[in-house]
Amino acid sequence: MKKKKILLIQAISMEGMAIERVYPIGIVTLASIINSSAQYAVSIFDMNMSDNPYGELITRIKTQQPDILGISLRNLDPLGNRTTSLMVPFAITLDFIKQAAPDTPLLAGGTGFSLFPERIMSDYPQITCGIAGEAENNILPLLDHLEAPPEIPGIICRVDGRIRLTPPTGDYDMGRYSVPDRDLLDPRPYLAVNHYVESIGVEAKRGCCYHCGYCSYPLLQGPCMRCRDPKAVVDEIVFLKKTYGISRIHFTDSIVNYPSAQLDAICEELLRRNVNIKWSGFFREDLFTPENARLYARSGCECFSLSPDGLCQQHLDTLHKHLKTGDILRTAGILSDIGITTVYHYLVNVPGESEATVAASKEMIDAIYRIHRGSKSIGTLVLNLIRIMPRTAIEKLALADGTISPQTDLLYPVFYDPPAFRTLRYELEVYHQKQNIAMWNNPLAGEGKVL
Numbered sequence: 001m002k003k004k005k006i007l008l009i010q011a012i013s014m015e016g017m018a019i020e021r022v023y024p025i026g027i028v029t030l031a032s033i034i035n036s037s038a039q040y041a042v043s044i045f046d047m048n049m050s051d052n053p054y055g056e057l058i059t060r061i062k063t064q065q066p067d068i069l070g071i072s073l074r075n076l077d078p079l080g081n082r083t084t085s086l087m088v089p090f091a092i093t094l095d096f097i098k099q100a101a102p103d104t105p106l107l108a109g110g111t112g113f114s115l116f117p118e119r120i121m122s123d124y125p126q127i128t129c130g131i132a133g134e135a136e137n138n139i140l141p142l143l144d145h146l147e148a149p150p151e152i153p154g155i156i157c158r159v160d161g162r163i164r165l166t167p168p169t170g171d172y173d174m175g176r177y178s179v180p181d182r183d184l185l186d187p188r189p190y191l192a193v194n195h196y197v198e199s200i201g202v203e204a205k206r207g208c209c210y211h212c213g214y215c216s217y218p219l220l221q222g223p224c225m226r227c228r229d230p231k232a233v234v235d236e237i238v239f240l241k242k243t244y245g246i247s248r249i250h251f252t253d254s255i256v257n258y259p260s261a262q263l264d265a266i267c268e269e270l271l272r273r274n275v276n277i278k279w280s281g282f283f284r285e286d287l288f289t290p291e292n293a294r295l296y297a298r299s300g301c302e303c304f305s306l307s308p309d310g311l312c313q314q315h316l317d318t319l320h321k322h323l324k325t326g327d328i329l330r331t332a333g334i335l336s337d338i339g340i341t342t343v344y345h346y347l348v349n350v351p352g353e354s355e356a357t358v359a360a361s362k363e364m365i366d367a368i369y370r371i372h373r374g375s376k377s378i379g380t381l382v383l384n385l386i387r388i389m390p391r392t393a394i395e396k397l398a399l400a401d402g403t404i405s406p407q408t409d410l411l412y413p414v415f416y417d418p419p420a421f422r423t424l425r426y427e428l429e430v431y432h433q434k435q436n437i438a439m440w441n442n443p444l445a446g447e448g449k450v451l
């Protein structure tokens with residue numbers, strides 16, 4: 001039997017080529033599942049790695065003549081307070097695809113697509129059908145029945161001129177995780193392109209059981225932590241190192257240290273097998289102990305990325321973080337003692353911002369710097385506005401206080417940024433960066449002054 005040819009395209013994920021790149025683990029995972037069926041032969045094109053993404057895309061379509069096309073939309077926008085929309089290159093890409101292959105069915109998926117599946121299907125008739133959320137359980141049934149897609153979780157398609165979405169369940173069994181076949185897209189070119197971010201991701205779990213007020217992770221991957229076996233995670237890391245020379249990885253988990261027992265077991269196994277890699281991930285603050293922080297460091301953690309988000313107790317409560325400022329400061333002390341780069345992500349101009357919360361926020365910044373100053377272990381404090389995402393508590397709040405209306409189009413970047421404290425983020429940038437510069441090199445120290 002002749003195999004059907006499938007070309008999977010990673011859509012443009014970045015605002016410019018200078019941005020740190022990420023190996024597209026989502027589309028490679030998808031390709032691996034498809035390739036496991038004898039009926040299909042897959043190839044992948046990541047537009048982000050091309051100097052001429054549109055030109056190369058057309059050439060690939062013309063030369064490969066695929067029977068089916070797929071496109072992965074990972075990012076809608078670059079976040080970080082920027083208003084650029086990655087829907088622009090996405091729309092251009094869809095038009096070029098349609099011109100090059102007008103009769104070839106086109107599937108869509110990926111995190112960006114999954115946040116607005118119906119909207120994107122309705123705006124872009126070039127898309128035949130797609131998958132919202134995880135694709136492990138439904139991609140082969142979809143491919144096998146493209147003419148009449150089955151009504152199974154995650155599938156979105158057009159039926160009698162209408163869009164039909166069967167909601168995703170986010171319950172793929174991570175105990176049966178099949179490791180993406182990275183031979184389908186060589187990871188090695190990605191190792192040289194970044195300065196900071198580990199370009200290669202490894203999944204230790206999916207899902208998030210926390211419901212932070214602004215966050216869409218539970219919508220994307222479901223509300224339960226679904227963990228892989230720690231030994232299997234380490235097997236994958238060992239394989240990546242041996243096969244491709246990968247020595248730095250990022251755990252893609254929503255929270256890498258929850259449940260702590262899983263991360264502890266991964267780290268112990270990394271040490272037992274003397275794997276010797278560098279890794280990072282996003283940690284939750286209230287789960288650190290001096291012992292586990294030392295274990296993480298010894299096993300290769302090179303950066304503690306924290307997202308406490310709230311600079312004061314009121315903000316932590318508004319954002320449904322279930323954290324106390326005391327947890328954050330206690331953790332700062334533990335991590336400062338370890339001395340590894342720690343990056344704190346915070347949100348500013350949070351609902352309920354007032355002179356009192358600004359004062360409390362400055363106190364928090366002072367305290368964080370005071371704790372880390374001795375070990376010079378703050379990478380930076382990232383200060384962002386809240387990007388309002390659909391179906392979050394912040395969306396409801398913003399609707400209630402009139403910051404947005406039901407007509408506000410959240411597909412494009414919309415930030416919670418009411419006028420009263422619109423310039424606060426600049427003020428807090430100055431406030432924290434002065435302390436950051438002084439931490440490294442106090443320019444006035446010789447004059448007996450501190451910034």
Ligand code: B12
Nearest residue numbers: 013026070072075076077108109110134135199200201252
């Ligand atoms: C880990 C992560 C990172 C890491 C990546 C590290 C690494 N080396 O891999 C870091 C921290 C570096 C990062 C950076 C960024 N990220 Co990020 N990231 C994530 C996170 C938490 C997980 C992504 C992941 O790897 N998932 C695992 C894979 C296997 O799942 P998946 O990609 O969803 O793929 C599955 C399905 O979607 C589907 N699928 C995928 N493609 C396709 C295609 C088709 C045709 C089909 C049918 C199905 C399908 O099948 C796959 C298997 O089930 C998500 C949030 C989340 N929970 O999803 C945010 C997320 C994707 N990131 C986001 C963003 C915006 C960014 C940045 C722009 C942020 C910034 N300013 O730095 C950068 C961009 C980096 C880049 N060059 O693309 C946003 C995107 C939404 C948006 N607003 O645009 C998300 C959703 C987080 C959020 N804040 O909402 N990120």
